[in-house]
Structures are given as C-alpha cells and as structure tokens.
Amino acid sequence: MDQMIHDLLDYSRIGDTTDKFRMVALREVIDRSLLELSITIAESKARVVVAAGMPEVRGIESELTRLFQNLLGNAIKYRHAERKPEIAIGCREEGSDWVIWVRDNGMGIDPQYREQVFAVFHRLVPKDLYDGTGIGLAVCRRIVEHHGGRIWIEDAPGGGCTFLMTLPRSAASSQCPE
Numbered sequence: 455m456d457q458m459i460h461d462l463l464d465y466s467r468i469g470d471t472t473d474k475f476r477m478v479a480l481r482e483v484i485d486r487s488l489l490e491l492s493i494t495i496a497e498s499k500a501r502v503v504v505a506a507g508m509p510e511v512r513g514i515e516s517e518l519t520r521l522f523q524n525l526l527g528n529a530i531k532y533r534h535a536e537r538k539p540e541i542a543i544g545c546r547e548e549g550s551d552w553v554i555w556v557r558d559n560g561m562g563i564d565p566q567y568r569e570q571v572f573a574v575f576h577r578l579v580p581k582d583l584y585d586g587t588g589i590g591l592a593v594c595r596r597i598v599e600h601h602g603g604r605i606w607i608e609d610a611p612g613g614g615c616t617f618l619m620t621l622p623r624s625a626a627s628s629q630c631p632e
Contacts, residue, residue: 487522505544529558
C-alpha cells in the first residue's frame, strides 16, 4: 500500500516541480538509471547495450531518469522465462524530434493491449506473479508528454517489445547515430 501511495504521488507531481527544463545528456540519465538498477541487472544477468552518441535533450533530469528506470526495470521484470534479458537503447533523428527506443527480448505485449498498459493501475499479469502497482507505464507516458513527446509500443525483432518515444530536438542537440 505504501508503494502505491508513493507511486501515485510521483504520478501526480510530474510537471509540478520547481525544476526548470535544461539541456540534459541522455547518456548520463541512462547511466544513472543503470546504476540505480545495478543489483537487479546483475541478479537477472541482463545485458544492456546503449548506442553511442545518445543526444542531449531539453528536459527535467529527474523525470527523465525516472522514465528510463521504469522502462529498464520493466524490461527486466517481464523477461522471457527461457532467456536472459537483453536490452538495447538507441535513437534516431526524425524530423524535428529524436525517436528514442528501449528494446527488450522479454514476454512482449499483445498489440490489443498496447494502449491500455499506459493507463493508471492497468496490469496485464497477475499481482501474485509480479510485484508492482500498475502505475509505472502511466508515469512514463506522463513524463514523455510533459517533455512534448509521445510514447508507444512496437514488436521487437525476435520477440519482446520496443518502447519508442519522441522528444523534441533542439538546436543545441548533438547528433544521434542511425
């Protein structure tokens, strides 16, 4: 119950902060998220690959860190029972946006549920099998939208899923590899 209250407070506070938008290096945000999850990553024997040249974006660092912690944590939590988690993070330039992805080889999400999983308290798996409050992906959507982007899910090659998000590019952004 305490975790649910904490998560709901986090959800309600997105965008309601005194922190100002500034240029944030996504590689540093991702590295911080990986450090926070280092025990979970080690225990699961997950392999995480981050593309070189992740861009800088205009954003709130604490919110972007929470975004990546949630996506990476879910990729490990909902891993496929018969293989070690493999997670890839990358980006590409598309028009006036960065398209950033977190791809895993986990259980995947049936296309009919891909929009529903972003709703508060929506879970596809029983609570007795997987811990959680059903708020994490709703938090992710709210963070991405607060940063002027959108988030969606596609199939990952070979199984699993890819979470894609757009974040606006700025004139000061560094280049991202294709």
